[in-house]
Amino acid sequence: xxxxxxxxxxxxxxxxxxxxxxxxxxxxxxxxxxxxxxxxxxxxxxxxxxxxxxxxxxxxxxxxxxxxxxxxxxxxxxxxxxxxxxxxxxxxxxxxxxxxxxxxxxxxxxxxxxxxxxxxxxxxxxxxxxxxxxxxxxxxxxxxxxxxxxxxxxxxxxxxxxxxxxxxxxxxxxxxxxxxxxxxxxxxxxxxxxxxxxxxxxxxxxxxxxxxxxxxxxxxxxxxxxxxxxxxxxxxxxxxxxxxxxxxxxxxxxxxxxxxxxxxxxxxxxxxxxxxxxxxxxxxxxxxxxxxxxxxxxxxxxxxxxxxxxxxxxxxxxxxxxxxxxxxxxxxxxxxxxxxxxxxxxxxxxxxxxxxxxxxxxxxxxxxxxxxxxxxxxxxxxxxxxxxxxxxxxxxxxxxxxxxxxxxxxxxxxxxxxxxxxxxxxxxxxxx
Amino acid sequence: xxxxxxxxxxxxxxxxxxxxxxxxxxxxxxxxxxxxxxxxxxxxxxxxxxxxxxxxxxxxxxxxxxxxxxxxxxxxxxxxxxxxxxxxxxxxxxxxxxxxxxxxxxxxxxxxxxxxxxxxxxxxxxxxxxxxxxxxxxxxxxxxxxxxxxxxxxxxxxxxxxxxxxxxxxxxxxxxxxxxxxxxxxxxxxxxxxxxxxxxxxxxxxxxxxxxxxxxxxxxxxxxxxxxxxxxxxxxxxxxxxxxxxxxxxxxxxxxxxxxxxxxxxxxxxxxxxxxxxxxxxxxxxx
Numbered sequence: 064x065x066x067x068x069x070x071x072x073x074x075x076x077x078x079x080x081x082x083x084x085x086x087x088x089x090x091x092x093x094x095x096x097x098x099x100x101x102x103x104x105x106x107x108x109x110x111x112x113x114x115x116x117x118x119x120x121x122x123x124x125x126x127x128x129x130x131x132x133x134x135x136x137x138x139x140x141x142x143x144x145x146x147x148x149x150x151x152x153x154x155x156x157x158x159x160x161x162x163x164x165x166x167x168x169x170x171x172x173x174x175x176x177x178x179x180x181x182x183x184x185x186x187x188x189x190x191x192x193x194x195x196x197x198x199x200x201x202x203x204x205x206x207x208x209x210x211x212x213x214x215x216x217x218x219x220x221x222x223x224x225x226x227x228x229x230x231x232x233x234x235x236x237x238x239x240x241x242x243x244x245x246x247x248x249x250x251x252x253x254x255x256x257x258x259x260x261x262x263x264x265x266x267x268x269x270x271x272x273x274x275x276x277x278x279x280x281x282x283x284x285x286x287x288x289x290x291x292x293x294x295x296x297x298x299x300x301x302x303x304x305x306x307x308x309x310x311x312x313x314x315x316x317x318x319x320x321x322x323x324x325x326x327x328x329x330x331x332x333x334x335x336x337x338x339x340x341x342x343x344x345x346x347x348x349x350x351x352x353x354x355x356x357x358x359x360x361x362x363x364x365x366x367x368x369x370x371x372x373x374x375x376x377x378x379x380x381x382x383x384x385x386x387x388x389x390x391x392x393x394x395x396x397x398x399x400x401x402x403x404x405x406x407x408x409x410x411x412x413x414x415x416x417x418x419x420x421x422x423x424x425x426x427x428x429x430x431x432x433x434x435x436x437x438x439x440x441x442x443x444x445x446x447x448x449x450x451x452x453x454x455x456x457x458x459x460x461x462x463x464x465x466x467x468x469x470x471x472x473x474x475x476x477x478x479x480x481x482x483x484x485x486x487x488x489x490x491x492x493x494x495x
Numbered sequence: 496x497x498x499x500x501x502x503x504x505x506x507x508x509x510x511x512x513x514x515x516x517x518x519x520x521x522x523x524x525x526x527x528x529x530x531x532x533x534x535x536x537x538x539x540x541x542x543x544x545x546x547x548x549x550x551x552x553x554x555x556x557x558x559x560x561x562x563x564x565x566x567x568x569x570x571x572x573x574x575x576x577x578x579x580x581x582x583x584x585x586x587x588x589x590x591x592x593x594x595x596x597x598x599x600x601x602x603x604x605x606x607x608x609x610x611x612x613x614x615x616x617x618x619x620x621x622x623x624x625x626x627x628x629x630x631x632x633x634x635x636x637x638x639x640x641x642x643x644x645x646x647x648x649x650x651x652x653x654x655x656x657x658x659x660x661x662x663x664x665x666x667x668x669x670x671x672x673x674x675x676x677x678x679x680x681x682x683x684x685x686x687x688x689x690x691x692x693x694x695x696x697x698x699x700x701x702x703x704x705x706x707x708x709x710x711x712x713x714x715x716x717x718x719x720x721x722x723x724x725x726x727x728x729x730x731x732x733x734x735x736x737x738x739x740x741x742x743x744x745x746x747x748x749x750x751x752x753x754x755x756x757x758x759x760x761x762x763x764x765x766x767x768x769x770x771x772x773x774x775x776x777x778x779x780x781x782x
Contacts, residue, residue: 102780102781102782103782104782141575144575144644144645147747148575148580148746148747154747154750154751155751155754158751299780299782303776304776304777304780307769307772307773307776307777308773308777310769310773311766311769311770311773314762314765314766314769315766317762318759318762318763318766321755321758321759321762322759324755325751325752325754325755325756325758325759326547326666326668326752326755327662327663327666327668328668328751329648329668330662330663330668334648334649334650334651334670334671335649337645337648337649337744338641338645338649347704425656474781474782475781478781
């Protein structure tokens with residue numbers, strides 16, 4: 064669709080009639096059938112489609128769960144148990160929804176890491192990237208509020224801790240917290256507004272996803288080489304090529320999803336959330352869901368005051384900053400080369416970034432004491448250092464490898480020489 | 496793809512090393528003044544409901560119900576479990592009706608505006624031994640006995656790295672019943688020298704949140720009479736009640752695993768078909 068000319072030709076009378084009045088079939092055809100995609104996309108590029116399906120799945124299961132859920136502190140916990148025990152297939156819906164949230168985050172993190180690896184955020188795709196970061200923020204808010212709804216111990220205490228962050232801000236902190244809570248502590252008004260917002264935000268996500276896909280279809284997809292599409296031979300039609308490849312990736316992802324739903328449904332949850340919320344009993348360790356753990360580790364890594372900023376505010380700023388910094392990534396990276404494939408040093412630092420993120424996640428689940436804090440501080444330093452120091456500097460000093468002239472050239476070079484060499488993994492893909 | 500895998504492996508090894516150092520640093524502590532609980536890890540019991548084809552042993556659940564009724568229910572409520580669901584334990588409708596009728600529940604108000612008690616119906620839930628949490632706490636040394644409806648999912652000893660990673664492959668989800676079994680069989684051990692046990696509590700190295708708990712050892716050999724010839728030992732009792740509590744917490748476990756098997760078979764076959772289609776479609780394109 065880049066360039067904006069349409070290749071849709073209505074053949075039957077009814078198609079012509081509709082096309083003259085509301086060219087929706089034309090839009091769908093141009094966006095999801097004829098739309099050209101680079102021919103060298105690998106399975107890391109399937110996660111955009113997977114995320115779209117996960118959003119739909121979460122909304123569908125969520126809407127049905129909402130029919131049986133009661134947003135009242137006296138009823139919420141038992142209404143969820145009613146779903147688990149008495150609603151037809153209620154256990155399946157709830158496990159799909161709760162594990163679906165985890166899978167959604169797993170997919171979005173792979174999607175983001177793929178973007179960082181192949182430099183997908185670079186011009187002309189800055190807005191595409193920024194819209195993605197907005198979706199991530201909305202997802203986080205949605206997931207956090209959704210976790211409060213079952214009204215278990217972790218729901219309640221997680222909500223208490225997270226809304227408490229806002230009190231770190233001077234002057235505006237307390238009013239913000241009271242606005243979020245609808246009072247001075249987590250209680251019925253909190254549960255009600257979280258329920259309302261938990262129902263609203265996914266539709267806002269869907270709206271931003273439309274913008275995200277629109278922006279994508281204007282600039283076109285990146286690809287593992289990072290070279291822009293130059294000629295028709297560089298691309299294939301979205302349908303059937305990308306459709307079937309994405310479908311295969313999706314089914315593999317669904318196998319993982321189903322494995323957790325049916326065999327390990329409580330693996331990613333916390334046992335304490337099967338205890339009804341009790342404002343008089345604080346759990347031994349309050350831990351957020353796994354997908355927030357790296358950010359939680361960075362929050363708790365700031366144990367010292369920085370000038371007028373006390374450690375609490377410092378921690379909160381660090382945590383919000385860890386997401387906020389993603390907004391300016393397109394301008395932090397100074398390299399002219401897009402893909403890490405041709406950037407040996409960036410590749411190394413990228414994988415260190417992944418290892419660091421996993422380490423921070425684990426540290427977030429540990430108590431904030433002793434060596435754990437020290438490791439968290441190193442991890443936080445690397446997280447920010449990667450964006451603020453490594454990204455801008457590396458672009459200036461790194462010597463990238465020679466880039467191929469086009470996607471087609473890269474593909475043909477790979478299939479010729481790589482047929483035997485890198486071929487082990489690619490073997491099932493080569494022609495028999 | 497190979498490079499990505501290699502990268503991931505390298506990242507994994509690096510992280511593991513970091514974890515190992517952090518873990519080792521945490522180890523040193525005084526046995527008389529432990530700071531992390533439980534002091535001892537629960538043993539893994541071989542449960543019939545574990546694994547992809549796991550199913551409840553109905554005989555065992557019936558024995559567990561007997562223990563709950565004769566021993567636990569004196570202090571522990573189970574207010575989310577309805578009598579009607581006992582049919583899943585292999586009882587007939589009439590048996591469930593008779594079982595429920597052994598309990599009295601409050602109902603009302605009647606036409607005169609009075610509350611009254613009546614025999615429980617299958618649609619009723621297990622009545623609680625205490626009218627409210629305060630009464631329960633007052634009668635039990637200040638610690639209200641927890642409700643049993645979800646206890647098998649609400650308790651689990653942390654598995655720690657790297658075991659929680661392997662648990663994905665082994666499908667280990669039995670931390671709750673393992674914990675209950677360990678706790679019930681873990682009384683009677685001598686505390687390490689120098690350890691202070693608060694008055695009115697009982698040392699149990701398997702207790703999840705302290706060195707001792709308010710509950711006295713609830714089960715002894717021979718306490719409950721089995722009519723199916725199973726050994727009347729503490730070990731057997733502990734397994735039976737743990738299995739029963741797992742059922743109470745997750746009554747649809749069998750259905751879930753059965754459905755899961757069908758879903759997995761479908762998805763794997765479907766993935767194969769989509770893969771074949773993908774290869775056919777891409778056969779004429781170098782990529």
